[in-house]
Amino acid sequence: MEVGFLGLGIMGKAMAANLLRHGFRVTVWNRTLSKCDELVAMGAAVGDTPASVVAKCKYTIAMLSDPSAALSVVFDKDGVLEQIGEGKGYVDMSTVDAATSCKISEAVKQKGGAFVEAPVSGSKKPAEDGQLVILAAGDKALYDDMVPAFDVLGKKSFFLGEMGNGAKMKLVVNMIMGSMMNAFSEGLCLADKSGLSPQTLLDVLDLGAIANPMFKMKGPSMLQGSYNPAFPLKHQQKDMRLALSLGDENAVSMPVAAASNEAFKKARSLGLGDLDFSAVHEVLKGTGGQAKA
Amino acid sequence: MEVGFLGLGIMGKAMAANLLRHGFRVTVWNRTLSKCDELVAMGAAVGDTPASVVAKCKYTIAMLSDPSAALSVVFDKDGVLEQIGEGKGYVDMSTVDAATSCKISEAVKQKGGAFVEAPVSGSKKPAEDGQLVILAAGDKALYDDMVPAFDVLGKKSFFLGEMGNGAKMKLVVNMIMGSMMNAFSEGLCLADKSGLSPQTLLDVLDLGAIANPMFKMKGPSMLQGSYNPAFPLKHQQKDMRLALSLGDENAVSMPVAAASNEAFKKARSLGLGDLDFSAVHEVLKGTGGQAKA
Amino acid sequence: MEVGFLGLGIMGKAMAANLLRHGFRVTVWNRTLSKCDELVAMGAAVGDTPASVVAKCKYTIAMLSDPSAALSVVFDKDGVLEQIGEGKGYVDMSTVDAATSCKISEAVKQKGGAFVEAPVSGSKKPAEDGQLVILAAGDKALYDDMVPAFDVLGKKSFFLGEMGNGAKMKLVVNMIMGSMMNAFSEGLCLADKSGLSPQTLLDVLDLGAIANPMFKMKGPSMLQGSYNPAFPLKHQQKDMRLALSLGDENAVSMPVAAASNEAFKKARSLGLGDLDFSAVHEVLKGTGGQAKA
Amino acid sequence: MEVGFLGLGIMGKAMAANLLRHGFRVTVWNRTLSKCDELVAMGAAVGDTPASVVAKCKYTIAMLSDPSAALSVVFDKDGVLEQIGEGKGYVDMSTVDAATSCKISEAVKQKGGAFVEAPVSGSKKPAEDGQLVILAAGDKALYDDMVPAFDVLGKKSFFLGEMGNGAKMKLVVNMIMGSMMNAFSEGLCLADKSGLSPQTLLDVLDLGAIANPMFKMKGPSMLQGSYNPAFPLKHQQKDMRLALSLGDENAVSMPVAAASNEAFKKARSLGLGDLDFSAVHEVLKGTGGQAKA
Incomplete structure (x- = not known):
């Protein structure tokens, strides 16, 4: 399975590494590109922009630091929105407020894409160990497609229904x-x-x-x-x-x-x-x- | 090691049985004597009164239902006080208020005996499995003597210092x-x-x-x-x-x-x-x- | 002194009547114009629209039922904003949230007018008796000009400083x-x-x-x-x-x-x-x- | 009307003085007898002991500083109990706990006397002005007898029913x-x-x-x-x-x-x-x- 991964902070890097270790093909992007090196050494490809990652991958996961970073990666120039569309899915695992999630959800859906919010419970150590708890909500079909990835990232994932429930x-x-x-x-x-x-x-x-x-x-x-x-x-x-x-x-x-x-x-x-x-x-x-x- | 055991309710019976299974010689007493039968079948001796149990055993444990039962077993006719004295120890594991514990403690000490309060955390199942948590306080030397019994009854015992701390x-x-x-x-x-x-x-x-x-x-x-x-x-x-x-x-x-x-x-x-x-x-x-x- | 008065609900009618009784010349407006009759009988003039009241009067007081009414009277067609400007003052005595007050305040000031928020403490009876407590904030010069009116409407008025403090x-x-x-x-x-x-x-x-x-x-x-x-x-x-x-x-x-x-x-x-x-x-x-x- | 008055602290002195000013004949007692001088100058008689005050007066009021003083005046040698009895009433206006009141009440009643607890609401100034609020409970007939005194001491007295309600x-x-x-x-x-x-x-x-x-x-x-x-x-x-x-x-x-x-x-x-x-x-x-x- 191929996934894009946006954001390689403490959490994101551990999560992307887990996916690589479990045989996923991963294309990573980070605002500071040098942070990608470690993952490239593990076999990751690199995308120049969020848009190019989404263009290449059917599914893209994001793990950003806060609501403004989560919005910026989607709405800015070369952002997710430029390439998202019919048949593509976007999964934001950042911890953001409901308003931010809903804004991203609506923009992605308007372009024809699918969206899942999936904040996690657990910090650095569980992220490294694939022991996160994943609280997902939004598009059920996309959630189902993501289960193999969620199984690697977390010890358990929950689908909680409508947007905002995560x-x-x-x-x-x-x-x-x-x-x-x-x-x-x-x-x-x-x-x-x-x-x-x-x-x-x-x-x-x-x-x-x-x-x-x-x-x-x-x-x-x-x-x-x-x-x-x-x-x-x-x-x-x-x-x-x-x-x-x-x-x-x-x-x-x-x-x-x-x-x-x-x-x-x-x-x-x-x-x-x-x-x-x-x-x-x-x-x-x-x-x-x-x-x- | 030989111990007396007063009170064979749900908790007391499980605890006395544990002691027997671990090789303690146990002399039991219960207000309703028929409740002793099961333990006798396991090898227990029976005492006619609390006083006779204390007369026979260096150490006596009590596990009564409430403060009034705890007081009655000590202060009534044929009670603990009649035989307690120098060289003997009394351990009350019932859950009672501090005032009751202190009253018993003073009476026992006045007779020359040693006293430990040792309420437990845990109910029927942990009592049967020897998995109680024992919160002891009072006479440290008596506590030390009782450690072998506490090790059988609980997964852990604590000595908490002065009377009332349990x-x-x-x-x-x-x-x-x-x-x-x-x-x-x-x-x-x-x-x-x-x-x-x-x-x-x-x-x-x-x-x-x-x-x-x-x-x-x-x-x-x-x-x-x-x-x-x-x-x-x-x-x-x-x-x-x-x-x-x-x-x-x-x-x-x-x-x-x-x-x-x-x-x-x-x-x-x-x-x-x-x-x-x-x-x-x-x-x-x-x-x-x-x-x- | 001449004042405009917008809004003749239970509170507004009592307040406008008080002003008339104390010799103020009052031009009233209400969404349902028939509610003006009683005050006309007491000597009030009537304005067709909020804008025409503001056009006629140097000072205009509003007492509306809720934030949406307060905004509508200012921003809608024929509203306060169309005639407010240099040398004119607008005083909103409605109970509204700070955001509403600030929105009105900014719009009025942009047109060159002065604004005071002046919510009151007290209900129908104190309004009739001129015994309200007036909690004013915003433009101090306008507040000073309004003191004669506030003295009639309330037993006490306070100037509390910057907008929102009322x-x-x-x-x-x-x-x-x-x-x-x-x-x-x-x-x-x-x-x-x-x-x-x-x-x-x-x-x-x-x-x-x-x-x-x-x-x-x-x-x-x-x-x-x-x-x-x-x-x-x-x-x-x-x-x-x-x-x-x-x-x-x-x-x-x-x-x-x-x-x-x-x-x-x-x-x-x-x-x-x-x-x-x-x-x-x-x-x-x-x-x-x-x-x- | 003649009353005894025990206790001439800040409150007691003001209260006894009020009674004198309103024509009551008052016999006072205080642990430190010199505190009686001021009231003697106003016309009060002095008793040597609580007992002698009770012996002389049909009704005796006490206003003591705390529960131990209230108990002492009743139960000590030369105390109220020695002379209270059939046909005599004792009114304790001190602020004490319910247990203290009940103990005094029972002792007085056992001697054949009547008892009312009557703690007050109000401090020095209201005591001087006869503006206390009196919260009485206990013997209703005695309360009724005391109303003329209560009317002088307080702006209002309440009879609240059974002992302890005050x-x-x-x-x-x-x-x-x-x-x-x-x-x-x-x-x-x-x-x-x-x-x-x-x-x-x-x-x-x-x-x-x-x-x-x-x-x-x-x-x-x-x-x-x-x-x-x-x-x-x-x-x-x-x-x-x-x-x-x-x-x-x-x-x-x-x-x-x-x-x-x-x-x-x-x-x-x-x-x-x-x-x-x-x-x-x-x-x-x-x-x-x-x-x-």
Whole structure:
């Protein structure tokens, strides 16, 4: 199977390499072309522009850093739109808002092409290991065609129905994660102030019914007041805000998410927005932000 | 090693059986003596009264149903106190409040005996499999003596320091669990009302960084509105209240736990207190209590 | 002093009548021209279109029902924009969002005119009695010119600085009001369920440091479960959401407002959105919406 | 009418003086007898002990500083109990918890006497002006006998039924007050951070439907970060905790009070417990406690 691949950042490079390793023929493009070298050494072809990649390949995957990059690759000169059309499919796996996805979707469909949004859950390590979780939505036929690629990139892919549902599913998951982080932090503080060892609490939690990878991974660094940003707090808070807005549209009352959101806002007001989202622990500890990255 | 064992309810019987299987000599007692038969068939001796068990054994473990049973076995006629003394140890593994533990502890120590509180995390299945988590506190020397028994009964035991710390640790864990349950339920409701499949949300969660046994176990039945009480909601709410009180004593602000507690209270007011604590889902769904056990 | 007046709904008619009674020469316009009759009988002139009113008067006040009406009167054919210009002032006293105000402001200023937004606090009765509170912002010189009119229409006017501050001030006030309503309702429920008379609570509150007109006015009808919509709950919830968004922009953590907002959302989900905002009482009572308007 | 009066602190002295000014014959007692001088100058008689006051007077009022003083005056040697009995009434107007009131009530009734708890709302100034609000409960016949005295001491007295209802009513009122204080503080912070003048917000609030004496009195000092303790924050937080406990007993879900309580707890953790309860403003401002008394 032949695919185009646009965007070779940390995530994109790992994903394209996986496809090559599994026998896909891949034509890559990146704004800084030198980033393609490593993949060329693995057997990739290179396209000069997004348009030329799409011209060559029936299916093109994009993994860009943010909404403006995602839009630029499609709508700018030499962009995807110039060559997309009947019989071609475009799959954007970047994490973007629903409005961006919909704008791209409509433009691609107007040209006769097919579009799937497919944001992923998981960061660098799962990308390298082909262990992403893929939340796809949009054109079902294109999704079905992409399954062999998704099987290589992720441990599981989901088709969630209409456009926007991929982004919504990510919001719901991140909202639960944000509330859990607050619950966890409150527990660590309560243990500490009540004369219990927070380290022992971590050990006890890890043996019980609520043991989960996040507690295990973040707990020890939180106890050290160290918040190297795997997922920046300001992005977590933005996702909670968007999830609460989604709840507002649908009249869903979510008091725990609302309380968690206010704690994340407090963290932002203390200047912790660029640290990891686990830095909300500083708000609950009440130290007023002696945190380090 | 020889131990006495008082209380052969669901938990106690499984635990005593484990000890027998691992070569311990066990003398059992139960208020209803017929419950001892099964263990006698496995090789247990039987004591007529708690006092006679303590008279015979250097170490005696109790696993009673509630604080009043725990007190009765110690303080009533023919109770533990009559025979406890220098060189003997008493270990109460029942889940009781700190006041009860302290009352027993003081009485035992006054007689010259040693005392350890050792509430467990885990229910019937982990008890049978020797996979409990044991949260011990009190007399360190007695704890050390008991390690061989704890190794059989649990996958892990913790010594948490001064009396009361075992109960406190359980409160902290249950508080986190209660907030997580609310976060989970809010996410399921948001998914449902936003046009996403809650079942798919369960699948997505199970593959990610916040996957945990509780979500996996409770999620499917929550979606069916079925709340067979593994841990009754009224007990969960009581534990959240006690955890918040502990926070109050130590001036720990815990807004997410407080919001969760109010949701559990709402569930109680809707008559859901005897269902499983996951029935708080009915509050968030807003159905006003069409729940079933 | 001569002023134009656009919009003769409940509020507008009362305000224009006040101006006439105090000796202002007023030229009125309304989409349904028959609504002008009553004011003509009091001495008002009538304009055929918004444009003709602006052509005739140095200052024109508008009091329209909503943002779309506010925009239509300015931007449509025969609208304000056709005649506004150097030396003329336009004052919009409608309650609109900041975006609407800014759009009108820019268009008017581009034509060389001056603009003031001046939303009011107070409804029908204060409008009739000239007891409104006027929250003005925008062009200071125009505000100064309008003071004689504002003195007639309101008991007090404030100049709040740059455009948008009038709308923001209303949001802050309404946010406090919404949280107070929740606090009040919780107290009434607690009294009731604790065996105290909620009616006596109203009497006690009315004699103390937190006595306020809202408790006095809304309390008795809330106890009867009667919620005739003076200020619809869905609008109160919208204002709380906007206030929380304003807080989000400025990283202000507001947990009480957030909790109140979730209660109002719950009320919406129970179908109470068109009742008075005091109908949030039904959520706290937990009756599941047996409310009446 | 003749009454005894025990306790001449700030409140008690003002109240006893009022009774004298209105023609009551008053026999006073105070632990430090010299505090009686001023009242003797106004015409009061003096009793050597609580017992001798009760022996002389058919009705005795107490106004003590705290529960331990209230208990001491009754149960200690030469205390009220020694002389109370058939045909005599004892009225405790101190602010004490329900348990204290009940203990006194039972002891007095066992001796054949009648008892009324009558905590007041209002501090020094209203006490001097006879403008207290009296929340009485217990023996209705004694309450009726006391109405002439209550009419002098307060602007209004309520008979609330069974013992304990006086204390409960105070809790409900204070809970609403605490939530209002949080709502107010959040609004002041939001105004400030959004570029509005908090001082202007005070002016706007004072003209609207939620204007109340507390906002008017506390607002200006809060803006200065000055919190001279009229009602200490730790007492306000204690009352919120007790009100939430009362809600817990009766399954009343009160999310706004719960969120407010957590903010007061945060304030305590920042060392603000001895300042006025309006010092919760420091938590919301996020300054970490640069507050002054």
